[in-house]
Every structure is written in structure tokens, then in C-alpha cells.
Amino acid sequence: MNYLILINNAPDYREYFINLGAELKQRGHNIYYALDSRLTDYLYKEHRIDNDVKIYFSDYFKTHYKTPLFAELESIPRNKILFADKERFYFYPIHKDKFHDYWESLNVNLLNFFFEALTKYKIDVVLYENVSNAFAYSAYLICQQMNKKYIGLASSRLPYDLFEIHTEIDVSSSVVAAPLNLSDERVQILNDYVLRVKNKSAQPAYMIGNTTSVKTNYLKRYFSMAKLNKFFKLIDYLIKERNEIFYNFQNGNPLLLSIYYAKRNLLRRIRLGFLQRYICASNKSDKFFLYPLHFHPEASTSVLSPDYIDEISLIRKISLSMPNGVFLYVKEHPNAFGYNTIDFYQQLKMLSNVKLIGYSENTFDLIIRSIAVVTLTSTVGYEALLYNKPVIVFGDVFYKRFPGCYFFDRFASLEELFTTLLLESQLKKDQASEVNIAIIQQYLAFVVDGNLFINEKAEIEKVITSIEGFLGCKA
Known part of the structure; x- marks a missing residue:
């Protein structure tokens, strides 16, 4: 098979994906690399791409700046391609001197670039992480247009040597469709994870060792x-x-x-040093819905829930729909506290039925005591389902089709839904004492074996074996 591997300057990505490419090549596949620019060649000179074809989008963009969109691509919806990157540029304004012509040309050239690459090299599979930026989004759209496979690698929500394979942006249908034939090893993982959930110690794999923590020196x-x-x-x-x-x-x-x-x-x-005044301690006598804040900028919001990246506006709308006497607990993300502006926290403080809860409070305790969880795409929603708590989601998250999850896009009926969930919670007070094993089983049926971003040969081989098994074919 012919693989096109995407590389940008994300830390550790170049080395890892080059190692994946080397293993694929050793197994008889043909490997090509698409790089966003030459910057990665300078930052990671020790990880060379010598004997494989590599193409640079920056070169293509420069040469074809005024080239119109190919006629074959006119039907592709293009408005969301740049959204994730533009949210990042809002926080890091490196393109203040660019105007409409630049962004339109960029949009067009990204699609043309991947269309030419997939056609010229007869690409069967594009390999990268889950769709997270314009470079990947364009490749994904061209794969859909040409009926090719986009394989996006994503870390597991479970703290084991497992990972997700994304062939679509919204993988929720794939999750619920995964056949439930768990191996003995997966059953052992299931039993261990159930114990972790009961002990409130089930941290997702991607949160371990994250360098954006408030404790970073x-x-x-x-x-x-x-x-x-x-x-x-x-x-x-x-x-x-x-x-x-x-x-x-x-x-x-x-x-x-x-x-x-x-x-x-x-x-x-x-x-x-100024934010503690805005933090409220949770109160065991409160009735509340739990809303976990997200980290920005990140694909979990800019790609999976682009309509709701302005979280303060969403929280304001939710607060207007709260039943009388019920609070919305807005819990800080453990790795994002302090990144929002002071004005953000002041606006939260003005909402009388909203309480900002500190990142250090135990999320599992809050889930168990809550009426329901309201979220864009947070893993907290998945964890709430494990405790049989209802979840309202606004984004295309993997668990949105699970029982007990309400995918929501109509604010007119939100108040009615909150009232219904409040009444139901009063009738099901003991339900959270049991772990929802069916949810874990279904997710375990979706993930595959392997530990991502470990540059050891045995781990690389395991990941490639899982990818080949997923595709159902070898070289």
C-alpha cells in the first residue's frame, strides 16, 4: 500500500511518524511524507528523511499562490478547514498582517496540494493524528473525495496501552458499532478499570505527564x-x-x-495569584449540573464543537435555562486554570446561579453528586456515563451516541430538559453507586492495542500491526 504520512513541527511528532514510516516500509509498503514547511527540518535535524519522497506544502503554496481551486474539488465544503488554526492564531497572533486574499489562497492550495499528492503518488492511506488542524483537515477532506483512507491516531481515554483509530472527525458511530467480542486480556483491563472507577482514580492516558499543568516550573x-x-x-x-x-x-x-x-x-x-477570589467551594447541599471547562486552543473544541468555542457565551445561555434553586458548577480544567482572562472570570461571577469550582476538587465526587454533566466534548462526560449520570453534549464527541447521552443543538428546549433531568435525579439517587460496565465494554471494543508516541521498536511494531489489522490488509 502507498502511505502519505503528515509531519509538522509538533514536539516529538516527526521522530515518531518517521519511525512508523520506517516500520511500514520494512513491511513492504511505499512511504511518502507531506510536511507543512521546512521548519521541522531545522528543529529536528537528527531525524532525517533521506530515502523517501517528501513534499513541502510551503513550497507548493508559494508556487501556486494565485492558482484557483481545481474544478474536481468545487463541491467540497471549505468553510471549516482553517477554523482550528484561526482559533490558535487568536491566542498567538502571528498573522495580523494577512488579509482575505491570503486565507482564500491558503484554503484553495491546501485542497489542491493534497489532491495532487494523492493522485500523483497513488496514495491509499493518509496517516497522522486525529484531525486537529487545517493541514490534516484538508487531507481528510481529499481522502473523502477520492475514497481513500484517513487514519488518525489518538490517545486512549483509558490508562492502558491502547489507542484510537479515527477515520472520521465524528467517530461516535464507529464506537457504538464496534463488535463486542472482547479478548481475555481486554476483560482483565475491563475489571481493572472498573476498580479504578470505583476508587475514583481512572485518569485518562493523555492527561498523564501533561506539561500545561499549573505546577509547571x-x-x-x-x-x-x-x-x-x-x-x-x-x-x-x-x-x-x-x-x-x-x-x-x-x-x-x-x-x-x-x-x-x-x-x-x-x-x-x-x-x-488573583484568581482564588473567584473560586467557590462545592457545597454538599447544592443541587447542580456540572460543566467542565475546556483547554483552548485545542481540536476537541475547534474541530469537534466549533459553534461553541466561546464558552462564556454558552455558559451564559445554559445559566438562563437552569431550574430555580439549581446551580451550574463550572469546573476549571486542571491544565488550563489561569489561561482565561480576568474578564472571563468576572463574567462568570456575575451569573448568580453559576459557581466556579477549583481544578483541585475531585471530579469523580462532583460527578456522583451532580444531577447531570453538561459539556462540549470533555472526557468528564464519558466518566459521568460510567456512573450512570445523564450527559448533555454540544460537540461531536465519541460517546454522544451512548445511552444516557443527549446530543443537543436546540436551546429552546434546554430548560425543559434540565427540569426533566432534575426530577429524574430525585428518583434515581442510588444509581451512581454502580459502574456502567456496558459503556466501558463498548469503548474497549473500539480501541486497538498499542502505546502511541513511544519510540521503541516493539511499541512501533505493535502500533503498525494494529493499523494493518484495522485496514484488513498488508503490503
């Missing part, structure tokens, strides 16, 4: 030999590839982007 993070080395690599890139910067849409001037990253983290650190 930014002094050590930014003042290190690794950062100094990266600085010189960026200077080298800016000097030698200065003509590419305009066409490097994901990074622009990468040194400026790094400054914006550092600035946001510094402002967060400053805000943390």
Missing part, C-alpha cells in the same frame, strides 16, 4: 540548554528560509510564535 522550562539550542535553530531557519516565512502558515515567524507562547504562560502565572 516555567523558569526551568524556558531557561535551559534545550531552549537555547532551539533558539539558534530558529535563527538558522529565519536566515536561510526567510522567503518561506510568509507561506509557513502554521508557524509564520517561529521566533515570534515562541515569544507569544512564553507571553501567554507568563500572563497565566501572574493571573494565578
Whole structure:
């Protein structure tokens, strides 16, 4: 089979996907690489792509800047392609000098680029992570147009050596359709995970070791030999590839982007000292719905729930629909506290039936005591279903088709739904004491074996074996 592997400058991605490509090649597949720009060649020189075809979107964009969209692609819906990246540019404004012509040309060229690549190299499979940015979104749309496979790798929600394979943006149908024929090993995982849920210690795999935590030591993070080395690599890139910067849409001037990253983290650190006044302790006598805040920018919102990325507006609408005497508990994301502006927290404080709950409060305790969970796409919704709690979701999350989950897009009837769930909760007070094993079984039927982003040969082989098994064919 012919694989096109996508690579950008995300930390650790280049090394990992090159290793996946090497293993696929060893098994007889043909490997091609599509890179967003040449920046990754400078940042990760030690991970070379020597003997395989590699194509750069930045080169294509520069050469075809005024090329119109190919006629074959006119029917593809294009309005959402750039949305995730533009949300990121809102937080890191590296493209303030760009206007409509630039964005329209970028939109067109992304589609043309992947159409030409898949056609020229007779690509069967595009391999990357789940759709998370414009580069991946365009490849995904072209795969759909040409009836090719997009394989997106995503970390498991369970703390085991498992991962998800996404062939669509909304994988909820695939999750509920997965056949329930669990192996003995999966049954052991099921039993262990049930115990973890009962003990309130079932942390998702992707949250382990996350560097955006409030406990991060930014002094050590930014003042290190690794950062100094990266600085010189960026200077080298800016000097030698200065003509590419305009066409490097994901990074622009990468040194400026790094400054914006550092600035946001510094402002967060400053805000943390002022935010405790906005935090409320949960009260065991309160009746409440639980709303977990999201981390921004991230594909879980900008791709899976683009209509609701303005969370303060959504929370305001939800608060208007709350039954009398019932609160909306807005719980801080453990890795995002302080990134929102002071104005965000002030607006929350003005809503009399909304309480901001600190990130350190036990989420499982809050789930059990809540009437229901309201969320965009948070894993907290999945965890609530495990405790037989109703969940209202606004985004295309993997569990939205599970029993007990209400996919919602009509605010007119939200107040009625809240009232119904409140009444039902008073009749089912003991339901949360039992773990919903059926939900875990269905998810275990969907995930595959392997541990992502571990650059050990045995782990790479396991991941490739799972991908080949999923595709149902080998070279």
C-alpha cells in the first residue's frame, strides 16, 4: 500500500511518524511524507528523511499562490478547514498582517496540494493524528473525495496501552458499532478499570505527564540548554528560509510564535495569584449540573464543537435555562486554570446561579453528586456515563451516541430538559453507586492495542500491526 504520512513541527511528532514510516516500509509498503514547511527540518535535524519522497506544502503554496481551486474539488465544503488554526492564531497572533486574499489562497492550495499528492503518488492511506488542524483537515477532506483512507491516531481515554483509530472527525458511530467480542486480556483491563472507577482514580492516558499543568516550573522550562539550542535553530531557519516565512502558515515567524507562547504562560502565572477570589467551594447541599471547562486552543473544541468555542457565551445561555434553586458548577480544567482572562472570570461571577469550582476538587465526587454533566466534548462526560449520570453534549464527541447521552443543538428546549433531568435525579439517587460496565465494554471494543508516541521498536511494531489489522490488509 502507498502511505502519505503528515509531519509538522509538533514536539516529538516527526521522530515518531518517521519511525512508523520506517516500520511500514520494512513491511513492504511505499512511504511518502507531506510536511507543512521546512521548519521541522531545522528543529529536528537528527531525524532525517533521506530515502523517501517528501513534499513541502510551503513550497507548493508559494508556487501556486494565485492558482484557483481545481474544478474536481468545487463541491467540497471549505468553510471549516482553517477554523482550528484561526482559533490558535487568536491566542498567538502571528498573522495580523494577512488579509482575505491570503486565507482564500491558503484554503484553495491546501485542497489542491493534497489532491495532487494523492493522485500523483497513488496514495491509499493518509496517516497522522486525529484531525486537529487545517493541514490534516484538508487531507481528510481529499481522502473523502477520492475514497481513500484517513487514519488518525489518538490517545486512549483509558490508562492502558491502547489507542484510537479515527477515520472520521465524528467517530461516535464507529464506537457504538464496534463488535463486542472482547479478548481475555481486554476483560482483565475491563475489571481493572472498573476498580479504578470505583476508587475514583481512572485518569485518562493523555492527561498523564501533561506539561500545561499549573505546577509547571516555567523558569526551568524556558531557561535551559534545550531552549537555547532551539533558539539558534530558529535563527538558522529565519536566515536561510526567510522567503518561506510568509507561506509557513502554521508557524509564520517561529521566533515570534515562541515569544507569544512564553507571553501567554507568563500572563497565566501572574493571573494565578488573583484568581482564588473567584473560586467557590462545592457545597454538599447544592443541587447542580456540572460543566467542565475546556483547554483552548485545542481540536476537541475547534474541530469537534466549533459553534461553541466561546464558552462564556454558552455558559451564559445554559445559566438562563437552569431550574430555580439549581446551580451550574463550572469546573476549571486542571491544565488550563489561569489561561482565561480576568474578564472571563468576572463574567462568570456575575451569573448568580453559576459557581466556579477549583481544578483541585475531585471530579469523580462532583460527578456522583451532580444531577447531570453538561459539556462540549470533555472526557468528564464519558466518566459521568460510567456512573450512570445523564450527559448533555454540544460537540461531536465519541460517546454522544451512548445511552444516557443527549446530543443537543436546540436551546429552546434546554430548560425543559434540565427540569426533566432534575426530577429524574430525585428518583434515581442510588444509581451512581454502580459502574456502567456496558459503556466501558463498548469503548474497549473500539480501541486497538498499542502505546502511541513511544519510540521503541516493539511499541512501533505493535502500533503498525494494529493499523494493518484495522485496514484488513498488508503490503
